Amino acid sequence: MKEICRLENIVKKFNMGEEVTPLYNLNLTVNEGDFIIIEGPSGSGKSTLLYLIGTLLKADQGKYFFEGKNIDEYNDSGLSNIRARKIGFLFQESNLIQALTLRQNIEFVSKEKKIDSKELTDLLKKLGLDDRENFLPFQLSGGQRRRAGLARSIICKPKLILADEPTNDLDQKWSDVVMNLLVEKTKENSAVVMVTHNKDLIKFASKSYLLKDGSLKNI
Ligand SMILES: Nc1ncnc2c1ncn2[C@@H]1O[C@H](COP(=O)(O)OP(=O)(O)OP(=O)(O)O)[C@@H](O)[C@H]1O
Numbered sequence: 707m708k709e710i711c712r713l714e715n716i717v718k719k720f721n722m723g724e725e726v727t728p729l730y731n732l733n734l735t736v737n738e739g740d741f742i743i744i745e746g747p748s749g750s751g752k753s754t755l756l757y758l759i760g761t762l763l764k765a766d767q768g769k770y771f772f773e774g775k776n777i778d779e780y781n782d783s784g785l786s787n788i789r790a791r792k793i794g795f796l797f798q799e800s801n802l803i804q805a806l807t808l809r810q811n812i813e814f815v816s817k818e819k820k821i822d823s824k825e826l827t828d829l830l831k832k833l834g835l836d837d838r839e840n841f842l843p844f845q846l847s848g849g850q851r852r853r854a855g856l857a858r859s860i861i862c863k864p865k866l867i868l869a870d871e872p873t874n875d876l877d878q879k880w881s882d883v884v885m886n887l888l889v890e891k892t893k894e895n896s897a898v899v900m901v902t903h904n905k906d907l908i909k910f911a912s913k914s915y916l917l918k919d920g921s922l923k924n925i
């Protein structure tokens with residue numbers, strides 16, 4: 707399977723008076739078709755890791771290769787390009803634009819790539835959002851906002867989908883729909899890296915890890 711990205715001995719520190727090191731000598735390879743689930747308790751560094759993979763944060767030490775090229779060799783517009791064309795990010799907190807409707811939020815983020823209107827309609831239907839597409843974010847429930855965020859992260863068929871707690875706020879039925887949709891994407895040769903504190907979701911993964919003491923242990 708073709709490699710999408712690789713992290714080698716990544717160290718990430720934050721210093722807010724007291725130093726915190728959520729990631730320490732962390733290694734991870736993501737190949738096409740992988741469904742990687744990383745589990746870990748609150749504060750263990752899961753979101754930090756996804757930001758790093760999504761090129762929204764830079765590591766303090768270590769190397770990060772995206773499609774074989776060291777990330778340090780890209781300038782800002784090169785990185786924006788990767789984010790826009792190759793990566794779909796479902797953030798932990800809803801970051802829908804408040805002035806746009808659900809459907810406009812999804813169309814807006816993907817305006818560089820022509821999205822198929824029918825495909826979007828079908829996806830919204832699958833996610834139970836078809837009767838909510840003209841609602842503004844504040845008129846949606848937490849679970850509907852999360853599903854809208856998921857639709858936005860996958861509609862452009864990114865090579866790499868990064869999902870931060872995608873099933874939070876969802877009941878069992880919608881949690882299963884979301885997880886199965888992510889599994890479907892890995893069959894289309896995308897890869898998913900998902901982080902969660904919910905151990906029950908590990909059964910959906912092709913590879914699973916525990917984030918502990920800054921690095922990944924096989925589960
Ligand atoms: N921008 C930042 N500045 C300072 N410290 C940060 C920053 N982002 C994260 N941290 C710290 O890094 C640690 C890991 O945070 P992170 O958000 O990655 O955890 P998490 O595993 O995603 O937790 P949760 O399950 O609660 O979402 C925490 O101790 C947090 O306070």
Ligand SMILES: [Mg+2]
Pocket residue numbers: 752753754798870
């Ligand atoms: Mg988090």
